[in-house]
Amino acid sequence: xxxxxxxxxxxxxxxxxxxxxxxxxxxxxxxxxxxxxxxxxxxxxxxxxxxxxxxxxxxxxxxxxxxxxxxxxxxxxxxxxxxxxxxxxxxxxxxxxxxxxxxxxxxxxxxxxxxxxxxxxxxxxxxxxxxxxxxxxxxxxxxxxxxxxxxxxxxxxxxxxxxxxxxxxxxxxxxxxxxxxxxxxxxxxxxxxxxxxxxxxxxxxxxxxxxxxxxxxxxxxxxxxxxxxxxxxxxxxxxxxxxxxxxxxxxxxxxxxxxxxxxxxxxxxxxxxxxxxxxxxxxxxxxxxxxxxxxxxxxxxxxxxxxxxxxxxxxxxxxxxx
Amino acid sequence: xxxxxxxxxxxxxxxxxxxxxxxxxxxxxxxxxxxxxxxxxxxxxxxxxxxxxxxxxxxxxxxxxxxxxxxxxxxxxxxxxxxxxxxxxxxxxxxxxxxxxxxxxxxxxxxxxxxxxxxxxxxxxxxxxxxxxxxxxxxxxxxxxxxxxxxxxxxxxxxxxxxxxxxxxxxxxxxxxxxxxxxxxxxxxxxxxxxxxxxxxxxxxxxxxxxxxxxxxxxxxxxxxxxxxxxxxxxxxxxxxxxxxxxxxxxxxxxxxxxxxxxxxxxxxxxxxxxxxxxxxxxxxxxxxxxxxxxxxxxxxxxxxxxxxxxxxxxxxxxxxxxxxxxxxxxxxxxxxxxxxxxxxxxxxxxxxxxxxxxxxxxxxxxxxxxxxxxxxxxxxxxxxxxxxxxxxxxxxxxxxxxxxxxxxxxxxxxxx
Numbered sequence: 001x002x003x004x005x006x007x008x009x010x011x012x013x014x015x016x017x018x019x020x021x022x023x024x025x026x027x028x029x030x031x032x033x034x035x036x037x038x039x040x041x042x043x044x045x046x047x048x049x050x051x052x053x054x055x056x057x058x059x060x061x062x063x064x065x066x067x068x069x070x071x072x073x074x075x076x077x078x079x080x081x082x083x084x085x086x087x088x089x090x091x092x093x094x095x096x097x098x099x100x101x102x103x104x105x106x107x108x109x110x111x112x113x114x115x116x117x118x119x120x121x122x123x124x125x126x127x128x129x130x131x132x133x134x135x136x137x138x139x140x141x142x143x144x145x146x147x148x149x150x151x152x153x154x155x156x157x158x159x160x161x162x163x164x165x166x167x168x169x170x171x172x173x174x175x176x177x178x179x180x181x182x183x184x185x186x187x188x189x190x191x192x193x194x195x196x197x198x199x200x201x202x203x204x205x206x207x208x209x210x211x212x213x214x215x216x217x218x219x220x221x222x223x224x225x226x227x228x229x230x231x232x233x234x235x236x237x238x239x240x241x242x243x244x245x246x247x248x249x250x251x252x253x254x255x256x257x258x259x260x261x262x263x264x265x266x267x268x269x270x271x272x273x274x275x276x277x278x279x280x281x282x283x284x285x286x287x288x289x290x291x292x293x294x295x296x297x298x299x300x301x302x303x304x305x306x307x308x309x310x311x312x313x314x315x316x317x318x319x320x321x322x
Numbered sequence: 323x324x325x326x327x328x329x330x331x332x333x334x335x336x337x338x339x340x341x342x343x344x345x346x347x348x349x350x351x352x353x354x355x356x357x358x359x360x361x362x363x364x365x366x367x368x369x370x371x372x373x374x375x376x377x378x379x380x381x382x383x384x385x386x387x388x389x390x391x392x393x394x395x396x397x398x399x400x401x402x403x404x405x406x407x408x409x410x411x412x413x414x415x416x417x418x419x420x421x422x423x424x425x426x427x428x429x430x431x432x433x434x435x436x437x438x439x440x441x442x443x444x445x446x447x448x449x450x451x452x453x454x455x456x457x458x459x460x461x462x463x464x465x466x467x468x469x470x471x472x473x474x475x476x477x478x479x480x481x482x483x484x485x486x487x488x489x490x491x492x493x494x495x496x497x498x499x500x501x502x503x504x505x506x507x508x509x510x511x512x513x514x515x516x517x518x519x520x521x522x523x524x525x526x527x528x529x530x531x532x533x534x535x536x537x538x539x540x541x542x543x544x545x546x547x548x549x550x551x552x553x554x555x556x557x558x559x560x561x562x563x564x565x566x567x568x569x570x571x572x573x574x575x576x577x578x579x580x581x582x583x584x585x586x587x588x589x590x591x592x593x594x595x596x597x598x599x600x601x602x603x604x605x606x607x608x609x610x611x612x613x614x615x616x617x618x619x620x621x622x623x624x625x626x627x628x629x630x631x632x633x634x635x636x637x638x639x640x641x642x643x644x645x646x647x648x649x650x651x652x653x654x655x656x657x658x659x660x661x662x663x664x665x666x667x668x669x670x671x672x673x674x675x676x677x678x679x680x681x682x683x684x685x686x687x688x689x690x691x692x693x694x695x696x697x698x699x700x701x702x703x704x705x706x707x708x709x710x711x712x713x714x715x716x717x718x719x720x721x722x723x724x725x726x727x728x729x730x731x732x733x734x735x736x737x738x739x
Contacts, residue, residue, distance in 0.1 A: 072407035093733070093737070094737075159566050159567050160571055176566065179566030265506065268716040268717075280400075281396050282709060285403055
């Protein structure tokens with residue numbers, strides 16, 4: 001911006017040393033300014049109160065409890081135990097095992113969810129009567145409760161479920177979808193991907209609408225094939241959507257709990273016990289609120305680090321491209 | 323400020339205050355009401371409708387409204403913990419037992435004259451205090467069997483030793499039946515414990531206290547049973563795929579007549595009775611013991627329908643009246659006994675043949691013993707055994723050796739002691 005042009009986005013300069021600086025508020029304007037500030041504040045305060053009450057306070061309590069031996073009973077005064085809960089957390093094979101499972105679910109799950117969503121978004125990009133219906137159908141699994149999804153797939157993939165019954169009637173051996181440790185984890189990831197890709201599909205469909213039609217047309221005129229058009233036009237245009245879809249799916253998968261309860265119960269042999277399951281179904285019911293809070297804090301930190309890492313990578317990539 | 327601006331500010335402030343004041347009011351604002359909240363377990367036998375019907379006469383007699391609440395989490399224990407943390411604890415809690423952490427949160431019922439005669443009340447006493455009252459006993463160590471399958475397999479008598487039990491498994495397999503039905507989720511570990519109770523309690527009476535005192539480890543208690551299970555899994559008597567089977571399907575398999583033996587607690591009686599006429603005759607026996615031990619061994623049992631009153635309740639008198647009704651009113655007791663396959667000395671309400679067989683097993687048992695983490699003062703030094711035990715038992719199905727499973731159990735106990 002040229003120095004001769006007034007920058008109206010900056011705050012008015014105040015009087016310094018008795019001299020009135022150009023742009024400083026005058027008498028009547030100052031009174032109006034206070035009123036405007038109050039009006040603005042009155043608009044912000046309710047949202048701020050809700051934000052503090054529903055986010056800052058609970059997280060603050062979780063952090064506080066994570067340094068105590070609190071058992072969740074109101075009569076019991078939490079005693080500060082320093083870093084004991086964090087030390088115990090990383091020494092516990094149960095917790096570290098759950099962290100590994102959660103990592104696998106988050107990484108493999110988000111890749112699968114996004115691959116599935118992106119592929120379908122490309123197929124359903126053009127609006128026709130069929131694709132309009134297909135979009136609704138594809139989003140449908142996301143509307144279902146994850147607990148219901150777990151029961152549904154348990155009935156389909158269980159040892160005596162629909163798939164194994166069909167295999168049995170065809171004379172084939174049953175598949176251990178839920179009774180083998182590796183298979184059960186893969187099944188869990190697949191079911192989560194099925195249930196969650198609807199939102200990512202919408203993100204990609206919205207992103208595809210933002211890809212400039214003239215660039216696509218130019219690529220077509222220049223004789224670019226489908227792959228080259230996707231690689232050099234569509235994909236760069238989708239980059240912000242990919243970032244959003246990856247971050248949201250990964251954070252969502254870090255909290256995987258409901259579907260574990262109804263699909264596998266964390267088994268077999270703890271092979272599908274996620275970190276959120278460990279917090280909510282193991283440590284919290286044992287009234288180890290201090291330890292469970294420490295685990296929750298670790299989960300928040302992991303989610304934050306992952307989010308910032310993906311965003312930083314995205315920004316670095318954008319800067320390099322620019 | 324303009325009038326319009328002042329109005330906007332005022333409206334926003336009022337809205338904020340209203341929002342804040344709304345946040346401040348909660349369920350306790352109704353503390354003056356004549357309502358009692360009871361947190362209960364909801365199962366196939368104990369449905370919301372059943373609970374409402376059970377307390378209806380009490381409501382009519384006293385004018386006290388009883389609000390039945392099911393678990394909002396995975397179970398009553400988790401829900402109770404959540405509600406206490408949120409300051410919304412129920413007045414009465416059903417289905418869980420007092421332990422060292424919960425005890426300070428409960429009303430001491432020792433002074434209530436009606437508590438002394440309730441079943442198993444002394445077993446669950448903590449330092450002499452009665453904190454819980456129930457209506458009977460749930461027998462835990464039972465093996466249901468298909469009499470038709472036994473006849474077809476040539477098994478003439480129910481097995482009393484583990485050797486006889488293994489022989490019976492082999493014969494049932496040869497006859498084309500699933501020899502032993504097990505299931506995944508919470509049921510895997512429970513079934514192994516149920517089969518163990520008579521043997522373990524003969525070898526190590528009050529083993530929970532012995533583990534607490536450091537005289538015994540959990541691995542030492544359960545490794546012999548882990549070894550039996552591993553042998554059965556290897557032989558195909560226990561299906562490896564059972565570990566992915568939901569418990570309801572396991573129930574259905576047994577009721578459907580495909581199964582030879584099915585270890586489970588006495589609550590299965592209600593399901594069997596409700597299933598109508600079965601294509602076979604159901605029998606039941608106490609699990610075997612080791613060669614040379616007296617048969618039947620001690621019977622694992624838990625207090626049935628345990629009721630506790632939350633000390634933080636603002637309606638303690640009403641809550642006590644409700645618990646007194648549930649554990650002393652004859653009609654209420656009989657209803658609960660029938661509904662969930664519960665047994666009570668001197669109250670022969672189980673009229674089905676299977677129910678009568680279980681009553682006989684309970685009567686003939688040399689002792690009713692605490693199961694799992696224990697009861698009252700006979701307790702393990704760790705909490706959460708059942709979940710971990712299931713996880714470790716499931717690892718036997720997926721290839722872990724019995725010795726490693728026992729070592730993992732000990733390592734877990736050491737980490738969580």
